[in-house]
Amino acid sequence: MPFVQLGGCLMLSFVEVAGLRKYFPVQRGFLENAFSRKHEFVRAVDDVEFAIEKGETFGLVGESGSGKTTIGRLLLRLIEPTSGEIIIDGKDIVKAHPNELRDFRRQAQMIFQDPMAALSPRMTIGQAIKDALDIHQIGSSNTRKKMVLQTLERVGLTPAELFYDKYPHQLSGGQRQRAVIGRAMILEPHLVVADEPVAMVDVSIRAQILDLLLLLKRDLGLTYVFITHDLATANYFCDRIAIMYLGKIVEVGLRDEVFNSPKHPYAAALMSAIPVPDPQYKHQRMIPRGEIPSPIRPPSGCRFHPRCPKAFDACPMKEPGMTKISQTHFVACHLFDTA
Amino acid sequence: MVEPLLNVQNLSVEYASRRGQVKAVTDVSLTLDKGSTLGIVGESGSGKSTLGFAILNLIPSPGRIVAGKITFDHTDIINQNEDNMRRIRGSQISMVFQDPLTSLNPLLKIRDHFTELFKVHSPSMSKKDAISRAGELLDNLGIARERLSDYPHQFSGGMRQRVMIGLALALNPRLVIADEPTTALDVIVEAQILELMKRLKDEYELTLILVTHNIGIIAEMADRIAVMYAGQIVEVGPTNDIFADPLHPYTKGLLESAPNIIHPERSMRPIHGSPPDLITLPPGCKFHPRCPRAFEPCPIREPLPVECKHRLVACHLYN
Numbered sequence: 001m002p003f004v005q006l007g008g009c010l011m012l013s014f015v016e017v018a019g020l021r022k023y024f025p026v027q028r029g030f031l032e033n034a035f036s037r038k039h040e041f042v043r044a045v046d047d048v049e050f051a052i053e054k055g056e057t058f059g060l061v062g063e064s065g066s067g068k069t070t071i072g073r074l075l076l077r078l079i080e081p082t083s084g085e086i087i088i089d090g091k092d093i094v095k096a097h098p099n100e101l102r103d104f105r106r107q108a109q110m111i112f113q114d115p116m117a118a119l120s121p122r123m124t125i126g127q128a129i130k131d132a133l134d135i136h137q138i139g140s141s142n143t144r145k146k147m148v149l150q151t152l153e154r155v156g157l158t159p160a161e162l163f164y165d166k167y168p169h170q171l172s173g174g175q176r177q178r179a180v181i182g183r184a185m186i187l188e189p190h191l192v193v194a195d196e197p198v199a200m201v202d203v204s205i206r207a208q209i210l211d212l213l214l215l216l217k218r219d220l221g222l223t224y225v226f227i228t229h230d231l232a233t234a235n236y237f238c239d240r241i242a243i244m245y246l247g248k249i250v251e252v253g254l255r256d257e258v259f260n261s262p263k264h265p266y267a268a269a270l271m272s273a274i275p276v277p278d279p280q281y282k283h284q285r286m287i288p289r290g291e292i293p294s295p296i297r298p299p300s301g302c303r304f305h306p307r308c309p310k311a312f313d314a315c316p317m318k319e320p321g322m323t324k325i326s327q328t329h330f331v332a333c334h335l336f337d338t339a
Numbered sequence: 340m341v342e343p344l345l346n347v348q349n350l351s352v353e354y355a356s357r358r359g360q361v362k363a364v365t366d367v368s369l370t371l372d373k374g375s376t377l378g379i380v381g382e383s384g385s386g387k388s389t390l391g392f393a394i395l396n397l398i399p400s401p402g403r404i405v406a407g408k409i410t411f412d413h414t415d416i417i418n419q420n421e422d423n424m425r426r427i428r429g430s431q432i433s434m435v436f437q438d439p440l441t442s443l444n445p446l447l448k449i450r451d452h453f454t455e456l457f458k459v460h461s462p463s464m465s466k467k468d469a470i471s472r473a474g475e476l477l478d479n480l481g482i483a484r485e486r487l488s489d490y491p492h493q494f495s496g497g498m499r500q501r502v503m504i505g506l507a508l509a510l511n512p513r514l515v516i517a518d519e520p521t522t523a524l525d526v527i528v529e530a531q532i533l534e535l536m537k538r539l540k541d542e543y544e545l546t547l548i549l550v551t552h553n554i555g556i557i558a559e560m561a562d563r564i565a566v567m568y569a570g571q572i573v574e575v576g577p578t579n580d581i582f583a584d585p586l587h588p589y590t591k592g593l594l595e596s597a598p599n600i601i602h603p604e605r606s607m608r609p610i611h612g613s614p615p616d617l618i619t620l621p622p623g624c625k626f627h628p629r630c631p632r633a634f635e636p637c638p639i640r641e642p643l644p645v646e647c648k649h650r651l652v653a654c655h656l657y658n
Contacts, residue, residue: 063525172613173383202382203552204596207609229525232598236607259600273530275555277597277606279578283559287530291495 012090013051014223015058015075015191020048020084022070026296042295044070046247048084049322052240054190057217057224059238059255061231061270065292066244068227072193075225076108077101088191106136109184113196115176119168125157126164129183136187147186154219155182156212174205178212185216195227210237231274235259240328243267246295246303253329263331266304302334310335342413343370344546345394345514350407352389352398359618363389363402365570368644373513376540376547378561378578380554380593384614386570387550391516394548395432396424411514430460433507437519439499443491449477449502450487453509460510476505479542480535497528501535508543518550533559554597558582566590569615569625576650586652589626624655632656 023041045067052058060068073079075086077093086093088108096104112118119128126148133144145164152160155178168176177197184192194213198206210233217224228234234241235255242252243264251264262268265288272286288307293299299306305315314334323336352364364386371377381387392398394409396416409416411432419427428434436442443452453473457464464472474484480501491499500520507515517536521529533556540547549560557564558578565575566587574587585591592610599606612629615621621628627637636642636655644651645658 063527174613202614203554204382204593204610205613206598207596207607208611210607211609230598231526232600232606235600235603236598270526271600273526274600275529275533275553275559276601277554277558277582277594277599278601279558279582281558281601285530285534287527287534291497291528292525 012087014054014056014089015050015052015225016085016087017051017071017075018049018085020071020074020086021046021082022067022074022079023082040296043247043298044295045074045081046298048247048249050242050249050252052223052225054223055217055221057226057237057239059226059228059234059241060244061228061234061241062244063229063270063292065246065295067247067295068229068244069195071244072110072195072225072227075191075193076105076110078110102136106187107189108191108193109187109189111180111184111192111194111197113199115173115180115200116168118180119176121168124165124167125152125171125179125182128168128179129186132183132186138187151182151186152179154216155179155185156208157182173201174208177201177209181209181212181216185220188220189222191223191225193225193227196229197226198233199228199230206233207236213237231259231270243270246292246298248303248332250304250333251329251331253325257326257329263325263329263336264304264333265308265310265335267331302332341372344373344412345369345371346408346410347390347394348408348410350390350393350409351405352386352393352402353405355401355403356618361617362570362620363617364393367407367567367570367572369565369572369575371514371546371548373546374544375562376549376560378557378564379548379550379567380552380557380564381567382552382593382614384569384617385567387552387567388518389570390567391434391518391548391550394514394516395428395434397428397434426460429456429512430510431512432514432516433510433512435500435503435507435515435517435520437522439496439503439523440491442503443499445491448488448490449473449494452502452506453487456506456509472509473505476509477502479539480505495528496524497531500524500528500532504532504535504539508539508545511543512545514546514548516548516550519552520549521556522551522553536560554594555599566593569620570617571625571653572644572651573626573654574650574652576648576652580649584648586647586650586657587626587654588630588632588656592629592631624653 022045023043026040060071062068074081081094129148129151130144133139139147149160152163157163157178198209201209226238238255240254241258242249245266251267262271269286269288290307301316301318302320305311320332320334322330322332324330347369350364350367354361354363379387393404398404404417450470450473454466454469457469473487477484482498482501521532561578564578564581565572568589574590585594595608596610610629615625623638623640624642627633642653642655644653647657
């Protein structure tokens, strides 16, 4: 069941994900394989469910190893899920035929964290962006260059003619990320998965890039999945936020719901840990003990229970289901179990 | 008046490159009192890390200190011979780096990192004493003593950074330079490390230089802030004053660009343009092409630092 229902009618959301799992087999040595039949898996994403409406910016927030990037890659089917359902714009992505996938990938684009790695050092910015048009055979060779120039202008790389012939190393970090955004946008996608798009960009430039993404979203009617470990950026950018811990969504809600009244003890701990740029601010930190356990053998019951300051007898026994706090706010924690 | 523990005067550091000299640090002066925490804040390429390395006289080749003077407790750092400098590093001034995995030797057990350090700096110490001292340090850092015989890869990122902090403190230095000590860590681990650093600073009566791009960490940890831009300090003063009333337009821009989850409405305002190329720096004030308040003298003359409201600020607005 999607988390957001429009007026209670059973319309499908733009993106629907249910029962999504991705287990990566653990690589072992030859002898271990020869003498043991037990196969171990990293449960990167373990039974995740969410829905995204058209035009929304949905944030997947979590620490390293929480599974947020794996979900992003699953959404575009860059990797195959172990099980589960991903329906985007009415199409089942998991079952889609390779031919359909090609079409789908035009409509769904990804923006990566490191623009230097995402751009070929031997291609000019113009070629790199035009490449996307060539692959999808959009426009004639004459119109393609014109489209690229328009896109460069749109992402703020002006004068466009000048940037068309520049190589990635000739650009600043912010300009490179603009080029990467341009390459994703020229295909006029409907869905864009942005994986830490500003993590490698300087603080003073970060807001420029986020504002560009917001502007493009408004102009092109995009839907964003925004993956980040940085809560403050998520707060600035997202309409709705899902907090992940060890492969699970522990809390999901509108931005203000999650930030102003986090329900899950893990979400509350994350909020309290963030440094605040105000020397007068007095931190009331609630820092959980220890560190994130291994996703190979996650703790029983609620995965957060060994570190949770509010854990009680139910927590190690039973995995908590999603409890509804409001129409839009859900939490997976036994503290909020009804009945 | 008490002598400052550290005194940096007119320091300039350049790196040679095929395209020309990269002016990483230009004419930087600052003083640091015993027991204080100085936050050096700036974006990448502002020279903040280079400044940290220069204080240890550890500028990697092809970099070179081209001008200036660094005095640490009456000792000249720049013209010191390498033997003396080795003695100062670790026992007087030590450093915590950003990435603990590249700073620890993957082939050495955690124990051996400590015993090597003691072997070099206090040769009279027996190996048994060295191990027991290392055990005490780990205890105090919140790591079980038994883990001394583990290798770095068996530790998580946060624990590795704890080990790095332990190594930095092992010889009871007086000044610790921490260069982005939590940047590679997740937010909860970051908070754990910051709390640990606060406690250890009191316990060891340390003087601390914290180099970071994170405005939130500076606000929480530093007594005084030096704001760097394009290799220069544009403003330096007490943390509370600078946050309450930033004088330099860059300081103001930097503070406003910081994400703030308590007051989201006051956060993430971009500074337009991008930081300059350190080989071909703009004339006059290095910030003038991006400055919203630039006027006639800015592209022509370089502003000198002037005292204003208990701070030094290098901006023509205050001349």
